[in-house]
Amino acid sequence: MSPTVFVLERLAALLQQLVREDAARHGLLPVHLQVLGYLAQANRYSDIPIAVASYLGITRGTVSQTLAMLERKGLINRSGDDRHGRRVHLKLTAAGEEVLAGSWPQRLDELLAAGGADLEDLAVQLRGVLGSLQRLDGRQAFGQCRECAHFLGEPGSHRCGLTGEALVTEQTIKICREWSAAGTDRQTPAASSREA
Structure with a gap:
């Protein structure tokens, strides 16, 4: 095992431990907690149950049970989509947002910011590793809307x-299940039959 792989393995193990503790x-x-964290950063194309399952690599049944429990605890709510019949959007409630306040991603952000490293360069390198692993394993890529090949941005106006x-600025910094790296030729529409 190379030193880099060792460090990545240890980081993954530590992050799993932090998630369990939180x-x-x-x-x-x-x-x-992973579902809440995902929903906190998902855009309107990605805040649906099938996207949760895809992002976390879990079954629809597990997602269904998890969402029902989170809803019973008052941590999320569901709302219908006026334009797409059966589609259900999921949003964090104030109580759900409170659960995430001070959780491991925020602590890690603070630690990285205080460390003085070139965070943009680190993000680019880690994105490259992530993308390679996703392609190798046949996983769907998710990414930030404004970094997508489909993003059309002009001052004061954004469009998918x-x-x-049209996209409001807040949506452009969220992650999307329809994300595609520049230079790829992905033609799957957001309103595809993959939605359930």
């Missing part, structure tokens, strides 16, 4: 080139 502090399982829909 979840236990709120009487949750790690998957519950895949759906043709």
